[in-house]
Amino acid sequence: MITLPWLYVLAGLMFAGFALLSLGDRSNGKRFGNAAFWGLMALSLLAGNQIGDFGNGLLVLALAGLAGFGLLGRGQPPTTSDDEREGWSIRLGNQLFLPALIIPATALMGTLLYNYTPLGQLGLFEAKRETYVLLGLGVLLALLVIFAWLRPPALAPLQEGRRLIDAMGWAAVLPQMLAALGVLFAAAGVGDIIGGVTRSVIPDGSLFLTVVVFGLGMALFTMIMGNAFAAFPVMAAAIGVPLLIGRYGGDPAVVGAVGMLAGFCGTLLTPMAANFNLVPAALLELKDQHGVIKAQVATALPLLALNILLIYLLAFR
Structure with missing residues (x-):
């Protein structure tokens, strides 16, 4: 059975990837602050139950300190250039939105099928958490489609994710x-x-x-x-x-x-x-x-x- 903690692990691994990539980004003068912030986020999702209430409280204070003292910066990860993006846009047009649409479509259609067909009797997902689980599965499915279709570099999703998360910063x-x-x-x-x-x-x-x-x-x-x-x-x-x-x-x-x-x-x-x-x-x-x-x-x-x-x-x- 796939339960909600599986999604915590998935999100935790994503933040851990952001932390490691931030640590190696010499273009960001505050890379150590970024690595610490996203690393702590990863820790809370991957081991929150193990470190207990007091540990989680200290973790939140550390996050607040890193953000409050302005220790987060915006890196410049090696993603595609403006010219490359414009080329993809001219070549594929609105087809580029298809991977993004896979995520809500998987969550919506999967939830309906799971709740109103015999599929729900298989007990594949934690009760009353089907939509969350299917949302996570939709993300993974969209990534598979992107790799099979556009064949980007292996780290491209994490680098693009890091670019966006750095733009949002602590507000995320x-x-x-x-x-x-x-x-x-x-x-x-x-x-x-x-x-x-x-x-x-x-x-x-x-x-x-x-x-x-x-x-x-x-x-x-x-x-x-x-x-x-x-x-x-x-x-x-x-x-x-x-x-x-x-x-x-x-x-x-x-x-x-x-x-x-x-x-x-x-x-x-x-x-x-x-x-x-x-x-x-x-x-x-x-x-x-x-x-x-x-x-x-x-x-x-x-x-x-x-x-x-x-x-x-x-x-x-």
Whole structure:
């Protein structure tokens, strides 16, 4: 049976490859920092269970230190030149997208076949993890197709991956850390504290004001944590469940779904949502790293107001 830890090993080997290639890249003046950062990422994925909670905590602190002190740099791996890429584009056109499309196609079609045909009875994959496993298999299948079709150098996928991961830098792992932070906040009782403060400030019976605080809180905590999924447990424990649903009898589906949308408005406004706002700027080599956020402000604020209004109008009918 293929289980989720198999994917951790696959990802860990990839980061280990990035670390080794970074170590030998003399074009990068910060190659030792890059090698240490991606090497620690590989260690967390390959041996996280073995090093324990304390070891993983030290590992995260080391990652934060490497990133915080600016020890990561951008290398220049020996990949194809602009002329070579333009030649491939002219020769193959949109066919170049076929390997990339193999990945989602494998995940989607494989999941449907596994769940709705006798194939699922074979027990090939860990229960409720089929899509993740098939996504990983799709990546491997796409690599096989690339090697059979285009015949690139053996290290080309790792070198290109390293080029992209260096462009993203520490922001590539920020979503994973922020999601974990949301769980820690919820476990530490932050939601209960916020709920107590909210109940002491908002007059009893002020439904609209409670909805406004919930919506704004979702957006603000998302801006702090960079992830609406991390913010939701905190705001749900503070206001959503005890007040909007428990006291005022709100529809849980509306409060939860539209509350998440309010949080996503915060995603548009924060550099902490690095995978959405900083990574695209880095990959597109924008002069202003916050240019994506600035362009989204005019969309995010009206959407936030609309989501707050939707909760008030639809959840309490």
